[in-house]
Amino acid sequence: MKVNKRGIVAAGAIAIVSTLSLAGCAGGTTGGDSSEGEGSSTLTVWVDAERVDALQGAADSYKEKTGVEVELVGKDVGTMKDDFIQQVPTGKGPDVVMGAHDWLGELSTNGVVAPLELGDAASDYLDVALQAATYDGTVYMLPYAVENIAVLRNADLVAEAPTSFDDMISKGAFVVEQGAEGNPYHLYPFQTAFGAPVFGTDASGSYDPADLQLGSEGGFAFADWLAAQGAAGTLNTDIDGEIAKQQFLDGTAAFWLTGPWNVGAAVDAGINVAIDPVPSPTAETASPFAGVKGFFVSAESKNKVAANDFLVNYIGTEEVQLELFEAGNILPALKAAADTAASDPIIAGFQAVGADAVPMPAIPAMGSVWQFWGVAEAAIINGSDPATTWQKLVDDVTAAIE
Numbered sequence: 001m002k003v004n005k006r007g008i009v010a011a012g013a014i015a016i017v018s019t020l021s022l023a024g025c026a027g028g029t030t031g032g033d034s035s036e037g038e039g040s041s042t043l044t045v046w047v048d049a050e051r052v053d054a055l056q057g058a059a060d061s062y063k064e065k066t067g068v069e070v071e072l073v074g075k076d077v078g079t080m081k082d083d084f085i086q087q088v089p090t091g092k093g094p095d096v097v098m099g100a101h102d103w104l105g106e107l108s109t110n111g112v113v114a115p116l117e118l119g120d121a122a123s124d125y126l127d128v129a130l131q132a133a134t135y136d137g138t139v140y141m142l143p144y145a146v147e148n149i150a151v152l153r154n155a156d157l158v159a160e161a162p163t164s165f166d167d168m169i170s171k172g173a174f175v176v177e178q179g180a181e182g183n184p185y186h187l188y189p190f191q192t193a194f195g196a197p198v199f200g201t202d203a204s205g206s207y208d209p210a211d212l213q214l215g216s217e218g219g220f221a222f223a224d225w226l227a228a229q230g231a232a233g234t235l236n237t238d239i240d241g242e243i244a245k246q247q248f249l250d251g252t253a254a255f256w257l258t259g260p261w262n263v264g265a266a267v268d269a270g271i272n273v274a275i276d277p278v279p280s281p282t283a284e285t286a287s288p289f290a291g292v293k294g295f296f297v298s299a300e301s302k303n304k305v306a307a308n309d310f311l312v313n314y315i316g317t318e319e320v321q322l323e324l325f326e327a328g329n330i331l332p333a334l335k336a337a338a339d340t341a342a343s344d345p346i347i348a349g350f351q352a353v354g355a356d357a358v359p360m361p362a363i364p365a366m367g368s369v370w371q372f373w374g375v376a377e378a379a380i381i382n383g384s385d386p387a388t389t390w391q392k393l394v395d396d397v398t399a400a401i402e
Contacts, residue, residue: 041068043306044094045295046084049074051098054327058314068306081106088112088300095301096311101132101292104140104362113140114297117308121316129333132292132359137204141294142311143333144324148290149186149259150353151276152266157254161274165190165281169234172254175244178237178381182374185360186257187226187235189278189286192358194222198369199361209365209401215394223386225281230381237378260330260350275349277356290357292333368400 043062047055052074059070073094075083081103087093089112099107107113115138122130122139129143151168153161162168176186184191191197195218200211213219229235239247248256249269256262257278266273278286295315297307314320321337331351332338342348360366376393380386 041303041306043068043070043096043303043310044073045070045096045098045310046073046075046080046094047098048077048080051324051327054323055315055320057323058310058317058320062310062314066306066309068303068310070310084298085110085112088298091300093298093300095298095303095307097296097298099141099294099296101141101143101294102360102362102366103296104133104135105364105366107296108135108140109364112299114299114301114304116140116142116297116311118142118312118316121312124316124335125333126335126338126354128290128354128357128359129292129294131205132290132362133294134204134206135362136206141292141296142315143292143294144315144321145293145328145330146290146333146338146354146357147259147293147330148288148350148354148357149189149257149278150288150350151278152248152256152258152263153274153276154248154251154254155272155274157251161276162255162279165279165286168255168279173247173252174234174255174257175239175247175253176235176257177239177241177244178235178378179240180237180378182237182376182378182381184370184373184377185289187377189257189288190225190281191219191222192288193280193282193284193286194218194225195284196222197358198366199363207361207363207366209363212394212398212401214369214397215391219394220387220390223380223390226377226380227383227386230383235381237381260346263346264329273346275346275353277353285356287356287358288353289360290354291360293330294333365401369397371400372396
């Protein structure tokens with residue numbers, strides 16, 4: 001496989017130490033699935049079980065170049081984060097764990113992850129991926145994939161992309177997953193179009209929990225818009241994920257706001273799918289959340305130098321990021337790999353929308369937002385007074401954060 005030469009220049013000391021010295025270092029911690037002893041030159045990496053094969057080439061190449069074995073341990077994604085948090089303090093966790101960027105607040109708060117040194121290679125990644133990998137001004141994650149929603153359009157029903165939200169509604173039926181408790185993740189692009197992000201940012205560009213923007217003028221304007229869409233029937237809490245999917249697949253709806261995880265079903269149904277930006281209800285851009293996947297180094301790893309080297313100079317290559325793309329069909333975080341993957345027009349469409357995406361907040365305070373957010377939006381869509389309902393949302397979230 002190809003090695004990221006630029007990363008090696010930026011982290012030359014890392015590569016040299018990894019190659020020449022690690023044979024005499026203490027072995028990486030191994031977790032409950034392996035039993036390497038102290039003094040072994042082994043990196044233990046927990047990964048999604050479905051992506052072990054995609055990483056095997058990088059692991060083999062790293063051992064060949066450095067003598068350090070990379071043990072890939074397939075894990076259940078649903079339990080991997082909690083297992084990692086519990087095992088790291090005991091010294092039994094892995095050296096590296098695959099995960100999502102929105103784990104970062106919890107991982108950092110628990111002190112179980114170490115900073116990552118990207119060096120000049122940082123500029124090789126999509127901006128939103130790098131933002132998501134950074135917490136309180138420090139990079140903690142090697143990103144490998146970026147995921148965001150966009151509008152799927154049935155190009156046989158509507159030939160051209162709409163120019164605005166109103167234009168979309170005039171061209172054909174639109175569906176988006178909601179449900180009885182709402183779904184603010186899917187509605188967030190419209191909220192941002194009113195100038196109402198969840199949180200403001202501090203000088204480092206990190207989300208600031210003390211700067212809640214839900215209560216801004218834009219937030220209340222968005223609430224009014226939600227009420228209008230509910231009254232018009234454009235947004236409907238009776239439409240859950242399965243109903244939205246079925247209406248698009250059977251041609252009832254021409255537009256479906258969803259993510260890449262649903263494209264396969266549409267293509268398999270014979271629909272001529274086009275990927276469009278989220279049409280804005282205002283003159284401002286509608287920016288969806290981006291979810292970024294990547295790799296974290298354990299704060300208790302005895303092989304942090306090797307772990308950093310393996311991630312930056314092996315996982316951070318176009319070849320490996322494309323292998324991961326093939327395994328999951330999610331846009332690579334590395335620019336070169338993303339551009340290659342975007343030869344597929346579906347991927348290119350999500351990449352274009354993702355250029356306007358913003359990282360989902362990973363700060364612990366975000367949990368206080370999710371607790372109340374969707375329920376408030378659903379109530380407004382169903383006829384509750386937008387001003388008082390939105391104000392209660394702001395008050396509840398503020399009290400929960402404090």
